[in-house]
Amino acid sequence: MNEITINLPNVVMPICSEVKMLKGQKALVTGANSGIGKGVVLELAKAGADVVINYRGGEQAALELVEQVKKCGVNVFAFQADVSNENEVKAMFEKTFKEFGTIDILVNNAGLQKDAPIDEMTLEQWNTVINVNLTGQFLCAREAVKEFKRRGVIADISCSAGKIIHISSVHEVIPWAGHVNYAASKGGVMLMMKSIAQEVAPFRIRVNSISPGAIRTPINTSAWETKEAYDDLMKLIPYKRIGEVDDIGRAAAWLASDYADYINGTSIYIDGGMTLYPGFATGG
Ligand code: BGC
Numbered sequence: 001m002n003e004i005t006i007n008l009p010n011v012v013m014p015i016c017s018e019v020k021m022l023k024g025q026k027a028l029v030t031g032a033n034s035g036i037g038k039g040v041v042l043e044l045a046k047a048g049a050d051v052v053i054n055y056r057g058g059e060q061a062a063l064e065l066v067e068q069v070k071k072c073g074v075n076v077f078a079f080q081a082d083v084s085n086e087n088e089v090k091a092m093f094e095k096t097f098k099e100f101g102t103i104d105i106l107v108n109n110a111g112l113q114k115d116a117p118i119d120e121m122t123l124e125q126w127n128t129v130i131n132v133n134l135t136g137q138f139l140c141a142r143e144a145v146k147e148f149k150r151r152g153v154i155a156d157i158s159c160s161a162g163k164i165i166h167i168s169s170v171h172e173v174i175p176w177a178g179h180v181n182y183a184a185s186k187g188g189v190m191l192m193m194k195s196i197a198q199e200v201a202p203f204r205i206r207v208n209s210i211s212p213g214a215i216r217t218p219i220n221t222s223a224w225e226t227k228e229a230y231d232d233l234m235k236l237i238p239y240k241r242i243g244e245v246d247d248i249g250r251a252a253a254w255l256a257s258d259y260a261d262y263i264n265g266t267s268i269y270i271d272g273g274m275t276l277y278p279g280f281a282t283g284g
Contacts, residue, residue, distance in 0.1 A: 020048030021257040024157050026100040028052040028092070030083050030140060031110030033062035035217035036167060039245025040107050041065060043253040049105060050075040052096050056082050056110070075100065083110045083136030093143040102151055104158060105256045106144040108137040109167040113182050113219055126181045133185035134192070137166055141196055141207075148205045161204040163256045166193045167248075168209040170271050186211075190267060197265030206264045210251055213271025215243040238281065239272030 033055035062078040081088035114125035148162030172190040197207035
């Protein structure tokens with residue numbers, strides 16, 4: 001079978017899209033000053049949403065992103081909070097309500113990896129990953145749902161009372177040796193997302209996940225920065241290119257919009273086919 005080795009160009013979208021499908025909506029994105037979070041912020045802002053940029057470290061990057069987002073003509077501010085800390089999460093939502101009045105979209109993105117073989121993994125590595133990737137998403141989802149239920153549907157803004165997008169991973173279904181804490185956290189996100197979706201659907205609240213494959217971000221530099229690593233990575237990706245943060249951002253903006261109003265309780269895999277068991281393309 002012939003392998004396609006050319007790097008095809010990605011879709012290039014205008015800086016501030018003409019389609020303001022999120023006009024008047026208020027969004028909060030966690031872990032938003034770099035990587036996928038940053039890509040999501042930019043696409044939500046292009047679609048007309050006001051945005052809160054949550055970050056934990058890297059204040060400078062957050063402030064630079066605030067300036068970039070302002071060019072889309074939307075309201076934006078940055079807020080420092082550790083999503084695994086209940087009081088900091090509550091303070092972040094209070095500030096959001098003070099500045100924006102309410103919230104329509106939560107993108108639960110903050111996440112990290114602390115990799116180690118199982119027999120060397122410390123309890124701290126385990127706890128840190130579960131606390132940020134899973135408990136952090138729970139804490140933010142809880143505050144968002146409270147507000148969605150309190151406020152209900154405002155028909156001029158959206159036909160839904162609120163949207164939560166969990167940023168999960170292909171590793172919610174693909175086991176990952178050497179990363180058991182991370183895979184466990186994302187497997188947890190999958191059933192947490194579906195259970196919340198089932199619970200709050202009658203309130204017209206939509207809850208879904210985006211599950212990225214390999215996206216070019218600081219979390220996985222070692223998987224793409226050298227030619228050898230990149231070529232190895234391509235063995236896992238039938239579509240033969242790495243993902244870019246705007247691949248995720250564009251999907252998030254659409255999923256948060258009324259164009260996706262009947263989508264609820266689903267994981268959308270954005271992975272160039274990584275979940276298609278690429279080893280079986282020629283074997284089995
Ligand atoms: C991980 C990345 C990895 C990708 C595909 C993501 O969830 O954070 O490090 O490259 O999954 O394996």
